[in-house]
Amino acid sequence: MDALGFGSGFSGFWKWNPSPESRRRRIRSNSTSPGSIVGGGYQFPVKQAITAASLALTGDTIAQISNRWSKAKETDENASQDVLSRLLSEHDLLRALRMTSYGFLFYGPGSFAWYQLLDHCLPKPNVQNLMLKVLLNQIVLGPCVIAVVFAWNNLWQQKLSELPEKYRRDALPALLYGFRFWVPVSVLNFCLTCTETIGKEDLEHIFRHQELGVGVIHTYIRFLYDNFMRGNDQLSNRFRFVSSSLVNKALICREPDSCREYLVKRFMASSTNNLYLWPYNSGCHWLLLAIDPLKEVVYFLNSIDGEWTNYPDMKQLVDTSIKVFRSQRQARVPRTKSSNITWIKVQCPLQRNGIDCGYFVMRFMREIINMNQIEIPITYFDEYKCAHYTRLQLEQIKEELCQYFIEKRLISI
Incomplete structure (x- = not known):
């Protein structure tokens, strides 16, 4: 459960149990949840x-x-x-x-x-x-x-x-x-094994193929953890998540210090070969950041082919958080790199309308975890390389979500 950083989640907690099946209405994330994040040294809870x-x-x-x-x-x-x-x-x-x-x-x-x-x-x-x-x-x-x-x-x-x-x-x-x-x-x-209740509106958005909210994105992350990472020490130790409800466009503008503190705390749990997956919502669009804080590399996956320079607040937050993380762990870096953090724009599949971004982000996370690699090729993975996802590929994500809703009894009408 260390992979999940949903605050205390997806982390961190009723009866202090950081199980992926966090208690009702909790959106973990200490932890992490999450929630809840352990690794890279002891941190007093x-x-x-x-x-x-x-x-x-x-x-x-x-x-x-x-x-x-x-x-x-x-x-x-x-x-x-x-x-x-x-x-x-x-x-x-x-x-x-x-x-x-x-x-x-x-x-x-x-x-x-x-x-x-x-x-x-x-x-x-x-x-x-x-x-x-x-x-x-x-x-x-x-x-x-x-x-x-x-x-x-x-x-x-x-x-x-x-x-x-x-x-x-x-x-x-x-x-x-x-x-x-x-x-x-x-x-x-x-x-009590309910992570987050999905309401009628969320179901309608999925069935009608409309824009998705943060609750659906977080629930799919739970699905990925339960079905791919749980019980697999290599995957659960390698991939971690950043909570979109704790760091997003609105909070970055309103509470930048708390967002930075959250990211730094997540990064301080890093060990060798960690990649943090962060579904970022700019207010009207979902994109994915895959952050390797130790190597100071940020992979930028945007299904509308935009540049990271279009999101200056987000980029500044990530850069600042990595620098603070670097300082706190007293890392020595070459002078040529001391002020430069590597951003890589991945040539990922692109959407052909204005509503598929959330589905693309969920599929990006699924494929990254399936490949089990920290480094994402600039031209994306050969196994999943394509110009656009087909409708069938997006329907697979929706089917997995719906089956997970039913299995975990997450639906609240």
Whole structure:
């Protein structure tokens, strides 16, 4: 799933699980998703840590208030009078801080790494893997969580000497009590396999062969990952994606800094032989960029035969992001190249109307992944070289999309 960078996607995440079958309405991309992108060195999962800390704080607050409310009702018949001020005045802030820090430092990063490991070892979304994931969650993650929580609490309370006795007395009851809700939660976590809901309008655009939106493009990327890359370490490590919903014409103009930070973060996950595929929407047209950030080469595939100079904001963003990436990894480049990034216009098939660009971009990505090459020939691949795609070739893309919609139950009418 490291290949997908849909933010936290296609990346990065409910229950921190960066599976390609990300949770409903998520458009991954930490991750990546995606989402979510790992490689080229460890990066602390800040988003997962903050989310876990927030949930831990919320849960502890509810537990404290609930316990005090119950005790107040048992000891005071007039407990309802000024109850809020009484409950808040007795709130254990140190305990709240303790649980929040546990979520941020341990549970968020730890469970994120755990779910990544599960998805790597058990990538196929079948019943056998589902049950195995749920089982491993209970016999591995559950005891680890209890062990760390007990140790963290005793450390804060300066009672480490009492920790062995606490493990002996409370660990098993706590684990068995947790099974009552962790088992169904785990089943739901691994069963909800919807990446993005496709609406009636998207289906009509496909059936009527009209212009496509970003949701359809992203869903086809999911199809490529599930059907070509998943389980194939060479392909999934070689090809990665840039989210069109996180970097597009509108966002480049409105929030250029955030777009640059996103691209640099994606590039920092690079290892040898990585090619980033970025379906770029200029506002009314789809084109494809294939970026090799280590070699500082950008392949430009435009089905209307336009030049990259027609998209100055996009080019400036890519050039700047590669230079920042170069600086952050402290790369040494020849002086003759220090200010030059190689842009290559690929002589790809051209469309003959004004609406096929999205279909062409999807087919470009499919053929690049099929060829399994980092370098794209200037004259395009011999196996797929043609002046124009035939209607049959575009219909193949539409059929794959529709079959994937049905298989993954992505249709929401």
